[in-house]
Amino acid sequence: MPPADPAAGSATPLTGPAPGGAFHRFMDEAARSGTLVVQPRMGFADPARMRAGLLATRGAAATTVGTLTLDSFTRVGDYAAASRAVAHGYPLNGYPLVSMPVATTTGLLDRVSGEDFPVQVRHGSAQPGRIVEALIDAGLDATEGGPVSYCLPYGRTPLATSVQAWREACRTLAALRASGVEPHLESFGGCMLGQLCPPSLLIALSVLEGMFFRQHGLRSVSLSYAQQTSAEQDEEAVHALRALAADHLPDTSWHVVVYAYMGVYPETRSGALSLVSDAARLAVRTGAARLIVKTAAEAARIPSIDENVTALETATSAAHSVRRTPPPPSTGIEQEARALVEAVLGLHTDLGQALIRAFARGYLDVPFCLHPDNAGRTRSVITEQGRLEWSRTGSLPLGPTTTVHRSRRLTSSGLMGALHHVKNRYDAPAASLARAS
Numbered sequence: 001m002p003p004a005d006p007a008a009g010s011a012t013p014l015t016g017p018a019p020g021g022a023f024h025r026f027m028d029e030a031a032r033s034g035t036l037v038v039q040p041r042m043g044f045a046d047p048a049r050m051r052a053g054l055l056a057t058r059g060a061a062a063t064t065v066g067t068l069t070l071d072s073f074t075r076v077g078d079y080a081a082a083s084r085a086v087a088h089g090y091p092l093n094g095y096p097l098v099s100m101p102v103a104t105t106t107g108l109l110d111r112v113s114g115e116d117f118p119v120q121v122r123h124g125s126a127q128p129g130r131i132v133e134a135l136i137d138a139g140l141d142a143t144e145g146g147p148v149s150y151c152l153p154y155g156r157t158p159l160a161t162s163v164q165a166w167r168e169a170c171r172t173l174a175a176l177r178a179s180g181v182e183p184h185l186e187s188f189g190g191c192m193l194g195q196l197c198p199p200s201l202l203i204a205l206s207v208l209e210g211m212f213f214r215q216h217g218l219r220s221v222s223l224s225y226a227q228q229t230s231a232e233q234d235e236e237a238v239h240a241l242r243a244l245a246a247d248h249l250p251d252t253s254w255h256v257v258v259y260a261y262m263g264v265y266p267e268t269r270s271g272a273l274s275l276v277s278d279a280a281r282l283a284v285r286t287g288a289a290r291l292i293v294k295t296a297a298e299a300a301r302i303p304s305i306d307e308n309v310t311a312l313e314t315a316t317s318a319a320h321s322v323r324r325t326p327p328p329p330s331t332g333i334e335q336e337a338r339a340l341v342e343a344v345l346g347l348h349t350d351l352g353q354a355l356i357r358a359f360a361r362g363y364l365d366v367p368f369c370l371h372p373d374n375a376g377r378t379r380s381v382i383t384e385q386g387r388l389e390w391s392r393t394g395s396l397p398l399g400p401t402t403t404v405h406r407s408r409r410l411t412s413s414g415l416m417g418a419l420h421h422v423k424n425r426y427d428a429p430a431a432s433l434a435r436a437s
Contacts (some may be wrong), residue, residue: 043069174217195263
């Protein structure tokens with residue numbers, strides 16, 4: 001790995017020698033050295049193309065890890081449909097891991113993945129048992145998701161069903177430790193719905209899922225945070241996430257992973273790459289160890305391999321232009337997140353039951369989320385300063401110091417404006433140039 005600021009490490013390493021587990025070891029070393037690891041969200045149904053994508057990711061001018069992003073049939077457990085698509089050569093929007101012969105997957109990974117280039121499986125499933133079994137059979141040891149973050153945004157699977165499924169999946173992954181492999185699991189909790197969820201709730205969900213993983217046997221985890229509408233607010237949020245992780249996961253190896261903006265994406269090439277560059281700078285300034293990039297094609301279609309590589313290299317170039325900085329002055333994000341986490345922990349000693357009760361009581365409530373187990377009494381607003389803040393807090397146990405913009409009622413046109421806020425801001429320079437020419 002290239003040299004980097006040694007003060008920028010973001011993980012709490014395991015005590016003693018690090019056990020096996022390609023992803024865990026790679027990220028542990030990166031976090032210790034302060035190297036930003038960049039990763040695409042890449043997935044292709046064709047094994048040859050998937051292999052080519054992994055090889056291109058490995059060969060990029062960046063410190064990278066690979067991704068197998070799975071298809072939508074596999075995400076919802078319709079393995080029969082995925083198998084039919086494979087058999088008939090129908091197109092899929094990702095790699096059908098469960099429906100592919102194990103030999104096919106191990107073949108595409110052969111001499112590609114390893115200690116110097118680990119591969120993570122990304123999937124989006126509320127019931128990931130078969131997926132976890134398939135990735136272990138293929139020789140992989142890292143995936144992501146969570147009982148809340150891979151349930152509420154993606155369908156109508158009951159939260160209790162997802163909690164039980166993820167409890168079993170965690171235990172299946174954790175069993176790898178008996179063979180000397182340290183599995184890794186990343187919470188998707190910091191990315192709920194992709195946009196318009198205030199930072200304190202993203203932090204709380206990510207930390208609570210990390211604690212859930214820890215309770216069910218995992219010792220190597222990552223906590224996510226998705227870039228939102230304000231760079232200053234995001235910096236405060238990631239520092240707050242790190243502070244809560246240090247307090248609540250003291251005996252666990254953890255690092256923070258930043259996601260380039262997950263909402264409506266800029267349509268211009270310059271705007272899209274400027275946005276991913278800012279995400280990389282956010283990651284470095286806050287000591288995050290890994291960045292999930294997006295590409296210049298996000299607004300229009302599934303990106304090509306070359307477009308993914310360009311995004312990886314653009315992010316790496318931007319990361320080299322900044323260094324880690326101290327936390328900015330507090331505006332209360334950490335206090336809000338702590339209040340949410342502590343309220344949930346007070347509901348039950350079992351984290352799964354605590355999460356179920358928290359959503360039933362509205363202690364956790366995701367704005368604009370239509371899942372039946374979400375109370376739906378909270379709303380957010382983008383302020384004149386570009387910050388993402390609360391306009392309705394429902395039953396969230398945030399306390400009297402939280403600023404609530406109750407007068408800012410969000411109309412349908414206001415919602416559309418909020419959804420396109422980031423896109424418009426990053427596309428504006430290109431639009432100005434076009435008008436000037």
